[in-house]
Amino acid sequence: MIVTMMTVLLVLHAAVGASPAVCPIPLIEAVEGDNVTLPCHLYPEVNAEGHTFDWKRDGLEKWVYVYRDKKPVEDDQRDECKNRTRVDPVGLKRGNMSLLIFPVKLSDSGSYKCFNAKMKSFCYANLSVVPKDQTKSRDSTTNVPPTSDDLGAEKKTEVWIVGSVLGVLGVLGVLVVLVMKYKVVDIWRNFRGRRPNNDEPVTAVTGPRELGQDALAAEEASIELMVVNNNNNNNNHQSRKSSEVY
Known part of the structure; x- marks a missing residue:
């Protein structure tokens, strides 16, 4: 849809050699007392500082805003719109003719027409202003305090x-x-x-060593016995010789 609209605008621009006015947001909602902007710009961008354009609401004789000779004109403007409406002068260099209303009133609700006299182009923007009390009632219905059933459900959830x-x-x-x-x-x-077991076989580490020690002790005992026997034999032999001499 947007591509089709842009294509139509480009065709018109090529046909008449002009930049048509575009209102990208056809419906604007605002709360009473807030600042609101009614968007309108030329596409493709064209410097609109030297253009004559105006904003007018349907059903009213005078204009909401008039721009002529590079400045706003208050003589043709409605009294209730004076000092409450303006256009960004910097944005005009890029073809931005958006209207700022501050603060917005309930009586500002309606359909607005932005018309550029030089380009002979216009577009519409609809404004809907909501009373403050209505927004408060919406907030109060939205933030409903919890009931006893809700508290019981919360307690059950906590217990679970x-x-x-x-x-x-x-x-x-x-x-x-x-x-x-x-x-x-x-x-x-x-x-x-890991406890020692007497029934276990002798290990390769401890067994041979214990058996070697026993054999060594037995060999030493036999050697001592042989030495004692030899000494006894020698003593007997000497005693026999001495007896023969006598």
Whole structure:
């Protein structure tokens, strides 16, 4: 839709050699007392500082805003619109003829026409002003205080959340106890597996060493016994010789 509109505007521009007025937002809503802008600009952009254009509301004789000879003209302007409407002079250099109304009143509601005399082009913008009291009532209905049923539902939700958390903590506690229990059992089994067993065969490390020590002790005892026997024999032999001499 937007592409079609832009295409039509370009065709018109090529045909008449002008930039038509465009009101991109046909419906504007505002709250009483706020500032509101009725958008209108030339497309393609053209410097509108030297143009004559005006804003007029349907059903009224005088204009809401008049711009002529590079300045606003208040003589042709409605009294209730004086000092409450203006156009951005900087924006005029880019063809921006948007009208600012400050502050907006309930009586400002209606259909507005933006007309550029040099380009012989115009567009419409509709303004709807909402009373302040109506907006307050909307806010009050939106922010409704919670009822007793809502409070009961909130309490049930809180109880359910607390119960879920406690249940999770209980399961975790049981898992920790089981893990610690099996850990203790494994440690006890490992400890019992390391205790010496008299029925176990002699290991390669301790067995041969203990057997070697016993053989060495037996050999030493036999040598001592042989030395004692030899000494006894020598003593007997000497005593026999001495008896023969006598």
